[in-house]
Amino acid sequence: MTWAATNEQQGAVPPPPPPAEITYSGQYSVNPLAEVSFRRMCAQIPAVLGRIARLSWHTDRRAVRLLLVCQVVTGVSAAMLLTATARAMRPVLGDGSAGDRLRGALPALLVVAVAAALRRITPRLTTETDSALVEAVCRVEASAYAEDGFPDRHEAAEMGVIRTQVMVTDAQRFVSALIRMVTAGGVLSVLNPLMLPLLLLAVLPAGVGAVLTARVDYEIHYANIADRNVRGMMRWWATTSKYGDEVRANSMTGYIVYWYRALSGRCDRRTLAAAPRTLRIALLSALAGGVFLVATWAALAWLAMSGRIALAVAATAVIAVQTTLAALSQVVVNGAAVFHTSLYLSDMQAFLDDAAARSPKRGPGRHSAPTEQIRLEEVVYQYPGKDKPAVDGVSLTLERGQILAIVGANGSGKSTLTRLLTGIYLPDKGRVTWNGTDLANMDPITVWAHTGLVPQIFAQWPMPVRENVTLGQPRTHDDVPVWEAIDAVGLREAVDDLPAGLDTLLSREVFGGCELSGGQWQRLACSRALYRRPGLLILDEPTSQMDPRGEHRIFEQIKAIAADRITIVVTHRLENTRIADHVVVMEDGRITEQGRYDDLVRAGGTFAELLELSQDR
Numbered sequence: 001m002t003w004a005a006t007n008e009q010q011g012a013v014p015p016p017p018p019p020a021e022i023t024y025s026g027q028y029s030v031n032p033l034a035e036v037s038f039r040r041m042c043a044q045i046p047a048v049l050g051r052i053a054r055l056s057w058h059t060d061r062r063a064v065r066l067l068l069v070c071q072v073v074t075g076v077s078a079a080m081l082l083t084a085t086a087r088a089m090r091p092v093l094g095d096g097s098a099g100d101r102l103r104g105a106l107p108a109l110l111v112v113a114v115a116a117a118l119r120r121i122t123p124r125l126t127t128e129t130d131s132a133l134v135e136a137v138c139r140v141e142a143s144a145y146a147e148d149g150f151p152d153r154h155e156a157a158e159m160g161v162i163r164t165q166v167m168v169t170d171a172q173r174f175v176s177a178l179i180r181m182v183t184a185g186g187v188l189s190v191l192n193p194l195m196l197p198l199l200l201l202a203v204l205p206a207g208v209g210a211v212l213t214a215r216v217d218y219e220i221h222y223a224n225i226a227d228r229n230v231r232g233m234m235r236w237w238a239t240t241s242k243y244g245d246e247v248r249a250n251s252m253t254g255y256i257v258y259w260y261r262a263l264s265g266r267c268d269r270r271t272l273a274a275a276p277r278t279l280r281i282a283l284l285s286a287l288a289g290g291v292f293l294v295a296t297w298a299a300l301a302w303l304a305m306s307g308r309i310a311l312a313v314a315a316t317a318v319i320a321v322q323t324t325l326a327a328l329s330q331v332v333v334n335g336a337a338v339f340h341t342s343l344y345l346s347d348m349q350a351f352l353d354d355a356a357a358r359s360p361k362r363g364p365g366r367h368s369a370p371t372e373q374i375r376l377e378e379v380v381y382q383y384p385g386k387d388k389p390a391v392d393g394v395s396l397t398l399e400r401g402q403i404l405a406i407v408g409a410n411g412s413g414k415s416t417l418t419r420l421l422t423g424i425y426l427p428d429k430g431r432v433t434w435n436g437t438d439l440a441n442m443d444p445i446t447v448w449a450h451t452g453l454v455p456q457i458f459a460q461w462p463m464p465v466r467e468n469v470t471l472g473q474p475r476t477h478d479d480v481p482v483w484e485a486i487d488a489v490g491l492r493e494a495v496d497d498l499p500a501g502l503d504t505l506l507s508r509e510v511f512g513g514c515e516l517s518g519g520q521w522q523r524l525a526c527s528r529a530l531y532r533r534p535g536l537l538i539l540d541e542p543t544s545q546m547d548p549r550g551e552h553r554i555f556e557q558i559k560a561i562a563a564d565r566i567t568i569v570v571t572h573r574l575e576n577t578r579i580a581d582h583v584v585v586m587e588d589g590r591i592t593e594q595g596r597y598d599d600l601v602r603a604g605g606t607f608a609e610l611l612e613l614s615q616d617r
């Protein structure tokens with residue numbers, strides 16, 4: 001019985017509504033569906049083959065050369081086979097031993113060679129495109145993530161990556177069939193000019209059918225993108241062991257499965273609704289193809305029986321018809337497959353182009369250490385789709401050696417302000433300068449080389465402890481600085497207790513891996529930022545999961561290293577702001593109070609009120 005039905009039966013709570021209908025919010029300039037037609041397929045195939053060839057060439061030139069040689073030999077062998085058969089037919093009807101031997105040996109050799117070449121190209125091509133996709137997403141301006149449709153377009157592009165697994169095989173089969181068709185068709189045309197047009201008519205319906213089916217498949221794929229994207233996220237959250245406690249102890253399983261099934265059910269319904277169309281297409285194309293095929297054989301029989309062609313030629317024509325027919329069918333079927341794949345590759349290409357256009361282009365300026373001053377001048381930033389700015393007209397000057405604390409209610413714009421300070425986001429209005437240069441004119445890589453950030457929600461990388469500390473820094477074989485960073489956050493004992501010390505893989509999900517506690521993970525995130533020795537150190541709620549010893553140690557450490565850098569601490573534990581040289585209080589994206597801890601307490605404003613509330617137990 002389903003979760004919804006059980007709830008209804010118990011009569012206590014009405015089942016919650018299924019998740020709202022979600023539609024794909026992609027924003028490509030052209031809707032590919034409007035363009036899916038047989039004509040488009042024919043027009044597009046050369047371009048698609050060109051793209052696949054370029055990709056393959058880029059990935060493995062030797063394998064491509066081997067493939068090309070095999071293709072040419074395949075075509076030539078088909079023509080030789082038919083010519084040899086025709087010659088053999090003349091003296092002794094039916095003695096095709098030369099052709100048979102050729103037919104028996106060559107394709108087997110070619111298949112082995114082609115398969116070897118394909119085995120080399122395909123996985124590497126998939127890796128190339130997959131890696132390109134991951135890199136493109138990591139490199140876009142962070143503001144792109146907040147835009148409607150970006151995750152859906154990313155999901156659509158991933159389908160393109162999956163399709164690369166079949167794209168070379170599709171393309172190779174298509175070209176191979178095309179060569180066989182041209183050579184066999186040429187021989188057939190010489191035998192009798194009527195045969196080829198008849199054969200074309202016999203396979204054309206299959207081609208139209210395949211394209212129409214591809215169109216239906218793609219239409220369903222498009223309709224399901226948004227649901228599949230949400231379903232994928234649900235699946236990850238529900239099945240990742242890190243969230244397993246929350247799922248179980250809050251009895252979420254039933255509802256999550258219900259949600260998951262509802263999304264899957266909706267995808268299935270869309271797929272099933274299209275089944276009658278697919279069936280109709282298959283039936284009609286098979287019927288039309290069958291009629292023309294019968295006509296072809298009838299024409300051949302009539303030509304032979306009426307003496308219009310010699311019996312030996314007729315026998316060769318039978319083989320030629322069979323060869324051409326098989327090749328033609330392969331051309332059509334594989335052409336449709338190439339076209340089908342190209343639809344997904346277009347999504348991937350469109351996303352990669354879009355991502356490339358969104359990579360930071362901010363001017364040639366380079367930041368060099370030391371970071372003496374960071375200034376915000378009347379900075380405004382509004383997230384896409386929001387009706388008011390998250391940061392609204394903030395001005396601030398930070399000098400090297402200073403510790404700034406940012407406090408304020410949830411959603412008041414603290415984290416957004418740190419993103420603007422680091423140049424992760426560029427302001428809509430106003431400017432942020434580092435040592436006097438506007439971040440909008442600076443290569444962000446040179447800026448991020450001097451920042452260290454402990455975000456509120458930090459990553460728990462499934463990597464060894466050492467890499468979890470050094471990640472993002474040039475690789476070094478010296479573990480001394482790694483241990484220094486680990487000592488600074490008081491994690492040495494915990495690391496010593498791990499089975500392989502710094503080499504211990506931190507992931508419970510991986511065989512042989514270990515897991516840290518929440519507070520230990522947070523200490524590790526702090527050590528990662530400290531290891532970088534950055535010019536700007538930002539700690540956003542860095543001790544929210546730590547015990548008092550850990551928290552004390554981190555703040556002592558912040559004070560100890562503050563002289564060489566600009567330090568920013570975002571915190572709700574107002575007592576921690578005592579270490580700051582300057583405290584700013586944010587409300588609705590604006591700075592409403594600022595000063596030293598003691599001044600703000602005396603002023604009796606929002607800071608004093610929040611402090612009093614935090615002590616009222």
Ligand SMILES: Nc1ncnc2c1ncn2[C@@H]1O[C@H](COP(=O)(O)OP(=O)(O)OP(=O)(O)O)[C@@H](O)[C@H]1O
Nearest residue numbers: 146383386390408409410411412413414415416417
């Ligand atoms: N990625 C995002 N996309 C859209 N809106 C966002 C995004 N991140 C934050 N916001 C919005 O911007 C506003 C400020 O958020 P921000 O995270 O800066 O607040 P905060 O002061 O750090 O809050 P908290 O104390 O809860 O961490 C909020 O209204 C929030 O809904």
